Amino acid sequence: MIALPIPCIPCIPACLIRGLPIKPPIPHNGRIVSESTQQPPLPELLDVVGQGPAVERIQRGMIAGRVPHAFLFTGPAGVGRRTTALAVGRTLLCTAPVTVPNAGRFPSLPDDAPLRQACGHCRSCRLAASGAHPDLHVVYKELAAYHEDREVRNRVMQDLGIGVIRQFLIAPAYQGASMGHGKVFVVLEAELMSDAAQNALLKTLEEPPPGVTIFLLAQRSEELLPTTLSRCSLMRFGPLPHEFVSDKLAAAGIDPAAAAFWAAFSEGSVGRALRLAGGELYAMKRDLVERLAALPPTGDADLGEHLHGLSEKLAESTIKATRRDADVDMSKNLAVRQAAGLLLEILGALYRDALSAATGASREWIHSDQAPAVDALATRLTPDQIAEILEQLAEYERLLWRNANAKIIWDNVAITCASAAPLRL
Numbered sequence: 001m002i003a004l005p006i007p008c009i010p011c012i013p014a015c016l017i018r019g020l021p022i023k024p025p026i027p028h029n030g031r032i033v034s035e036s037t038q039q040p041p042l043p044e045l046l047d048v049v050g051q052g053p054a055v056e057r058i059q060r061g062m063i064a065g066r067v068p069h070a071f072l073f074t075g076p077a078g079v080g081r082r083t084t085a086l087a088v089g090r091t092l093l094c095t096a097p098v099t100v101p102n103a104g105r106f107p108s109l110p111d112d113a114p115l116r117q118a119c120g121h122c123r124s125c126r127l128a129a130s131g132a133h134p135d136l137h138v139v140y141k142e143l144a145a146y147h148e149d150r151e152v153r154n155r156v157m158q159d160l161g162i163g164v165i166r167q168f169l170i171a172p173a174y175q176g177a178s179m180g181h182g183k184v185f186v187v188l189e190a191e192l193m194s195d196a197a198q199n200a201l202l203k204t205l206e207e208p209p210p211g212v213t214i215f216l217l218a219q220r221s222e223e224l225l226p227t228t229l230s231r232c233s234l235m236r237f238g239p240l241p242h243e244f245v246s247d248k249l250a251a252a253g254i255d256p257a258a259a260a261f262w263a264a265f266s267e268g269s270v271g272r273a274l275r276l277a278g279g280e281l282y283a284m285k286r287d288l289v290e291r292l293a294a295l296p297p298t299g300d301a302d303l304g305e306h307l308h309g310l311s312e313k314l315a316e317s318t319i320k321a322t323r324r325d326a327d328v329d330m331s332k333n334l335a336v337r338q339a340a341g342l343l344l345e346i347l348g349a350l351y352r353d354a355l356s357a358a359t360g361a362s363r364e365w366i367h368s369d370q371a372p373a374v375d376a377l378a379t380r381l382t383p384d385q386i387a388e389i390l391e392q393l394a395e396y397e398r399l400l401w402r403n404a405n406a407k408i409i410w411d412n413v414a415i416t417c418a419s420a421a422p423l424r425l
Helices: 052-064 081-093 123-130 141-146 150-154 162-173 195-206 242-251 256-265 270-277 281-293 303-326 332-359 368-380 383-401 406-419
Strands: 070-074 098-101 114-117 136-139 183-187 212-218 233-236
Touching: 052 081, 052 114, 052 233, 070 081, 081 114, 081 123, 081 136, 081 183, 081 212, 136 162, 141 150, 141 162, 162 183, 162 195, 162 212, 195 212, 242 256, 242 270, 256 270, 256 281, 256 368, 270 281, 281 303, 281 332, 281 368, 303 332, 303 406, 332 368, 332 383, 332 406, 383 406
Parallel strands: 070 212, 070 233, 136 183, 183 212
Antiparallel strands: 098 114
């Protein structure tokens, strides 16, 4: 990403509640987020769907008065980790939290157990809903663009570095709470923290100032240092049911067939499914699957160029969407890598479906909306050939992230998909 020439600021409150980073709430940067900013209602803690075990553990801690000061939420993106963390944060900061009886919601708790969540109406809740709460902070790698050090601002934002962690988490954690009810920090993509950043954070995780609660959100716990893991209360978030995700997409106006596909493809991630379901990607996917199903063993001379063009088109769309929604310029190189990864993931899902069909494995197909195409691939290719294709697709993705020539890679992908031929660089 290209660093933005933003004035130095000491701290940024929760600007990511809506899912994409926006400019800080100060006049120098355009949009001003205030208590009066109109936002859709936020899900409160008891409204979180599909993550009952995690919510129950949190409620048990609140009932007992023993809420951990550092959490690690792991699981796929888009399954409610951030929603839950922010809901807990708003509950901790709320000046008039409400309690309701359990009444069978969590079977292992008594019916009269007092479940707690934010009221949604006090000044603290209104500020949190608008993204302007001074004590609710969301920390993410793109904050490097707002760092006081020019060198940090000018670096490519591929990890969550020590500069961001020190300025936007550690330093404000040791400052007094503006509203007197503690401070909450939610760290997105915590697995991207550098070793130096994690080591700098250890003392704050182990002995935070009174009233400070930290949530680290990561897809996999093993990507963090053992010393970081040992200082956090680990909670695992599982995929949401496909039917739930599909219903959410349908409610957003997505065609039922497309909604069912993206629900399965995203593996129960509402957030990812919603991001992918917009635009023309589903139509592109259907066309590509039919083209691959009809491939002769001799291949398609234009397929490599077609795949390369699709990758470039998706990359441009990603850059435009990031600029529009987040006001951040994503580098072309990073956008191309992400687009290529998505295309290869779609291809990989197709050939895994074909392998299931060829071997008679009992498994729900991702591309069940194009079952005849899957059957055609399973008929044309042997299971060994399909397994070879899957292995080669994984290798192509690794090469693309190592800056190999994209055009040559896509030409090889076309050859491999036609005949399971190995890499020829």
